[in-house]
Amino acid sequence: xxxxxxxxxxxxxxxxxxxxxxxxxxxxxxxxxxxxxxxxxxxxxxxxxxxxxxxxxxxxxxxxxxxxxxxxxxxxxxxxxxxxxxxxxxxxxxxxxxxxxxxxxxxxxxxxxxxxxxxxxxxxxxxxxxxxxxxxxxxxxxxxxxxxxxxxxxxxxxxxxxxxxxxxxxxxx
Amino acid sequence: xxxxxxxxxxxxxxxxxxxxxxxxxxxxxxxxxxxxxxxxxxxxxxxxxxxxxxxxxxxxxxxxxxxxxxxxxxxxxxxxxxxxxxxxxxxxxxxxxxxxxxxxxxxxxxxxxxxxxxxxxxxxxxxxxxxxxxxxxxxxxxxxxxxxxxxxxxxxxxxxxxxxxxxxxxxxxxxxxxxxxxxxxxxxxxxxxxxxxxxxxxxxxxxxxxxxxxxxxxxxxxxxxxxxxxxxxxxxxxxxxxxxxxxxxxxxxxxxxxxxxxxxxxxxxxxxxxxxxxxxxxxx
Numbered sequence: 001x002x003x004x005x006x007x008x009x010x011x012x013x014x015x016x017x018x019x020x021x022x023x024x025x026x027x028x029x030x031x032x033x034x035x036x037x038x039x040x041x042x043x044x045x046x047x048x049x050x051x052x053x054x055x056x057x058x059x060x061x062x063x064x065x066x067x068x069x070x071x072x073x074x075x076x077x078x079x080x081x082x083x084x085x086x087x088x089x090x091x092x093x094x095x096x097x098x099x100x101x102x103x104x105x106x107x108x109x110x111x112x113x114x115x116x117x118x119x120x121x122x123x124x125x126x127x128x129x130x131x132x133x134x135x136x137x138x139x140x141x142x143x144x145x146x147x148x149x150x151x152x153x154x155x156x157x158x159x160x161x162x163x164x165x166x167x168x169x170x171x172x173x
Numbered sequence: 174x175x176x177x178x179x180x181x182x183x184x185x186x187x188x189x190x191x192x193x194x195x196x197x198x199x200x201x202x203x204x205x206x207x208x209x210x211x212x213x214x215x216x217x218x219x220x221x222x223x224x225x226x227x228x229x230x231x232x233x234x235x236x237x238x239x240x241x242x243x244x245x246x247x248x249x250x251x252x253x254x255x256x257x258x259x260x261x262x263x264x265x266x267x268x269x270x271x272x273x274x275x276x277x278x279x280x281x282x283x284x285x286x287x288x289x290x291x292x293x294x295x296x297x298x299x300x301x302x303x304x305x306x307x308x309x310x311x312x313x314x315x316x317x318x319x320x321x322x323x324x325x326x327x328x329x330x331x332x333x334x335x336x337x338x339x340x341x342x343x344x345x346x347x348x349x350x351x352x353x354x355x356x357x358x359x360x361x362x363x364x365x366x367x368x369x370x371x372x373x374x375x376x377x378x379x380x381x382x383x384x385x386x387x388x389x390x391x392x393x394x395x396x397x398x399x400x401x402x403x404x405x406x407x408x409x410x411x412x413x414x415x416x417x418x419x420x421x422x423x424x425x426x427x428x429x430x431x432x433x434x435x436x437x438x439x440x441x442x443x444x445x446x447x448x449x450x451x452x453x454x455x456x457x
Binding site for chain 2: 055056059060063076077083086087089090091092093094095097098099100101102103104105110111112113142143144145147148149151152153155156
């Protein structure tokens, strides 16, 4: 996947930003109207509400070539549909903890509340996330090192069974 | 446990001959001494085929859903099955009057392969049935053992080691969907993995697709898990599936108050299907 900048040879990440139609998308629009500069690594995907973002979209994006995912919505209490972002908040809190538990770098999946007037916050968030992910490199860098693989080898599925098999194999020799 | 078994047989025969229930779901003898199968008894004279001893490793509750519409069905229920009944009622799969619960306090089951207590029974929080129409046998003590030891072990690893742990786990997964079929929380008529035309779940056989299946399934059931551990027992590859369930249960418990999803009651909103305006804020 040629993802290095052709001129500089620098790695350019792909970051998917789910932006809620009513706040963050308007905020991003305002950032554009104000001619703010921010890296073009972020691809904005407009959704009706942050509550619309099924956590499986996040995992799918990360598995399908995105190096980071940003989920943005209205501040709690300001949701256009009154409660969507409260549900999103609980869901994302648990899902974020789960994917981090399963070994994802925490920077690759972030959630922010950005209102329609916070163009500056949108720009700052995008710059910040983009810098963090540039530092991490592509998604493939998340793969475990040889040492880590060796450290957990045999501890996953019933080590006793592995040992028994091993003992039986030794006897057979 | 022999007198418990006799009482179960007597009660099953009585319930069937009186016509109060159309079937009794319990366990029957398998081909070997230590193998038991879920058994559905429909005639009173067959009640003697019901067995209850330390080898009843399967959780029979999900068989209930195969017999809805046949009138009232009786279920021989230990702690885990009784919580599954509450789960079904909360998920609108059953109504309470469709099921007659014969509660059996459970001292824990024995893994026929190793002769030790099953892992899920060693971690069991609720041994006595939480809902029952009648109770067979005396209640057993509830030791409430610590059940997050495996979560602690994985959590103590570095990020890369955790990634390696789950790579190995999902690398071994053969995606037979036994965990889903065994799970009392997985009652969707059409599972997301079978929505071929929607296509979120890919068909390729690799660690990423297995991870997608495993993690999304875990998340779908995360706030409703009754912690019966049947997924882990049903897994033909012996994968530690409960580690990711217990991790979510612990987080939900920590963040959103005491975890009630464990089937202790048959009502109350599930933690991820409700909210509070004063939930802690960490995404500013």
